[in-house]
Amino acid sequence: MSPLTLSTFVVGSMVGAGVFSLPGTFAEQTGVFGSAIAWLVAGTGMLMLALVFHQLARRRPTLDAGVYSYARAGFGRYLGFLSAFGYWASACAGNVFYWVFIMSTIGAVVPVLGEGNTPLAVAISSVGLWVFFLLIRRGTREAAAVNRIVSVAKVLPIVVFVALCLFAFDPAVFAANLSGGTDLPLFEQVRGTLLLTVFAFIGVEGASAYSRHARRRKDVGRATVLGFLSVLAIFLSVTIVSFGILPREQIAQLQQPSMAGVLEAVVGPWGAAFIGVALIVAVLGAYLSWTLMAAEVLLVAARDGDLPRVFARTNDKDVPVGALLMSTMLVQVLLVVVLFSSNAFDVALNLTSALALIPYFLTAAFGLRVAFADRRTPGAVTLWIVAVIATVYTGFLLYAAGGEYVLLALLILVPGTALFAFARRARGERVFAPWEWVLFVAALAGAVVTIVLIANGTISV
Numbered sequence: 001m002s003p004l005t006l007s008t009f010v011v012g013s014m015v016g017a018g019v020f021s022l023p024g025t026f027a028e029q030t031g032v033f034g035s036a037i038a039w040l041v042a043g044t045g046m047l048m049l050a051l052v053f054h055q056l057a058r059r060r061p062t063l064d065a066g067v068y069s070y071a072r073a074g075f076g077r078y079l080g081f082l083s084a085f086g087y088w089a090s091a092c093a094g095n096v097f098y099w100v101f102i103m104s105t106i107g108a109v110v111p112v113l114g115e116g117n118t119p120l121a122v123a124i125s126s127v128g129l130w131v132f133f134l135l136i137r138r139g140t141r142e143a144a145a146v147n148r149i150v151s152v153a154k155v156l157p158i159v160v161f162v163a164l165c166l167f168a169f170d171p172a173v174f175a176a177n178l179s180g181g182t183d184l185p186l187f188e189q190v191r192g193t194l195l196l197t198v199f200a201f202i203g204v205e206g207a208s209a210y211s212r213h214a215r216r217r218k219d220v221g222r223a224t225v226l227g228f229l230s231v232l233a234i235f236l237s238v239t240i241v242s243f244g245i246l247p248r249e250q251i252a253q254l255q256q257p258s259m260a261g262v263l264e265a266v267v268g269p270w271g272a273a274f275i276g277v278a279l280i281v282a283v284l285g286a287y288l289s290w291t292l293m294a295a296e297v298l299l300v301a302a303r304d305g306d307l308p309r310v311f312a313r314t315n316d317k318d319v320p321v322g323a324l325l326m327s328t329m330l331v332q333v334l335l336v337v338v339l340f341s342s343n344a345f346d347v348a349l350n351l352t353s354a355l356a357l358i359p360y361f362l363t364a365a366f367g368l369r370v371a372f373a374d375r376r377t378p379g380a381v382t383l384w385i386v387a388v389i390a391t392v393y394t395g396f397l398l399y400a401a402g403g404e405y406v407l408l409a410l411l412i413l414v415p416g417t418a419l420f421a422f423a424r425r426a427r428g429e430r431v432f433a434p435w436e437w438v439l440f441v442a443a444l445a446g447a448v449v450t451i452v453l454i455a456n457g458t459i460s461v
Contacts, residue, residue: 018200019158019235020279023242024258027251030189031177032243038190039236042197045393049360050228051386052367055379057224059370067359068297069304074366077306078420078436083359084301085416086409090355091294092327094202096334097352098287099125102280105257117338125335132291133328137319154285157278158234161263165241168266174244200235202356291327298323308423354409357398364390407450414440414447 026035056063056070063069067087072080103116103125113121242251242262254261257279263271299320302311313322367387374380398406417440424431432440 019238020257020259020275020282022200022235022239022259023251023262024254024256026193026239027242027248027258029193031179031248032174032240033178034189034193035239035243036236038193038197039232039239041190042201043232043236045389045397046197046201047225047228047232048386048390049364049394050224052364052383052390053224054222055383055386056363056367056370059374059383067363068301070366071359071362072304072306074369075362076433076436077424078417078432078439079362080304081301081306081417081420082413083362084297084306085419086355086413087359088294088298088327089330089409089412089416090202090352091290092330092334093355094352095287095290095294095331096338098283098290099128099331099335100338102128102283105276105279108255108276119339122335122339126332129328129331129335132288133324136288136291136295136324137315137321138317154278154282155234157274157281158238161259161275162237162241164263164266164271165245169241169244171244173247177243177248197235202352291324294327295320295323298326302423305423305427305429307419308426354398354406355412357394358409361391361394361398364394367391407446407453410443410447411450414443417443 026038030038060070060073063073068080068084071083100116100121103113103118103121107113107116107118107121112118113124116125238259242259245251245262246265251258251262257275260272260275260279263275265271298307298311299314299322301307302309302323311320311322311326313320315321364387367383368391371380371383371387374383421431
């Protein structure tokens with residue numbers, strides 16, 4: 001894959017449903033100043049993580065599938081497995097969120113689809129799920145080509161939105177929205193919006209996940225930084241220009257996706273329809289990117305012996321069919337669960353963030369280890385700086401995600417350990433190192449506590 005194609009995996013995985021909700025979501029918390037500061041802080045933190053991926057791709061070019069191999073190389077097989085399995089589960093939970101979001105968007109026009117959790121909505125989502133499965137089975141290169149086209153197709157409407165808003169920009173409205181007009185101190189406004197950026201930035205590792213397909217390994221780091229900066233510019237532009245169209249209070253009250261309401265105020269009803277179509281294209285594109293990356297991580301983990309060999313199976317098109325089938329089946333099961341969950345939408349969204357932040361934190365921490373190991377080489381100080389900032393930032397986000405969702409993540413990671421144990425036994429190797437036993441027992445205890453908290457109603461799903 002070329003650097004451009006690798007960059008589209010970053011853009012394709014990050015630009016999904018979240019960008020279309022940014023105006024209303026930020027307006028609920030703050031105004032122009034708070035939004036700009038939040039994007040500056042979040043953008044800096046995630047840029048440091050992107051630079052860690054860039055440095056690791058250059059300094060450890062033999063490590064494939066990014067978040068998995070970095071955790072494994074830095075902290076052992078079991079944490080590497082947890083990183084891979086958690087990342088895969090995050091992708092699957094996110095894909096369920098995407099299907100529910102698409103159906104709920106269409107449901108505004110077709111009421112029988114409801115909030116995306118009706119039997120008809122789940123049935124249509126299931127058909128789409130298996131259509132994508134068959135598309136990806138045809139070949140990684142073909143799917144990557146589709147992803148490249150879709151990435152361009154979903155960015156263009158956002159560029160049109162920004163251009164039209166700039167044309168209709170009202171300086172007086174923008175000036176009135178500068179402070180936010182809330183009673184909360186600016187710090188509290190920024191903190192509230194900072195947590196909103198977590199889900200938006202998931203996918204920064206898109207190029208790293210597909211590193212084995214790169215023409216040159218150094219292209220992976222470049223594609224990561226280029227893709228991230230492009231997406232950050234998109235997010236920041238969409239948020240800020242909206243404050244020049246409507247008062248903050250009106251933006252905050254817009255129905256999601258709030259971009260539709262903002263553009264409708266500029267050009268009329270066709271603007272809302274335009275954003276609705278763009279949203280569906282964007283979400284389907286993000287779904288394709290996440291499906292590809294999730295299967296790739298499982299494939300590399302299976303090849304390293306940390307998952308059963310069935311997940312290492314590929315077809316003549318180099319598609320990891322075993323991992324792809326498992327991913328598709330899990331999403332199908334979770335879609336059925338949506339029918340019986342009263343809070344599936346929010347749980348899927350927050351669980352996706354919590355599961356993804358664990359591999360991010362381990363990647364940043366591995367960057368610290370590499371900086372120490374390579375301390376006598378040129379550029380080691382730069383890696384130290386970016387790795388320290390990335391580790392602190394991802395650690396903060398993991399804390400801010402809330403203990404509830406970290407505990408729920410254990411209900412996925414602990415049972416998944418059975419696959420790790422099976423794979424290790426099949427190779428005639430011991431399952432855990434002594435310190436890994438301590439980690440597993442602690443995770444098992446956390447999972448038991450989570451079950452008790454769900455049973456007594458403390459945690460609601």
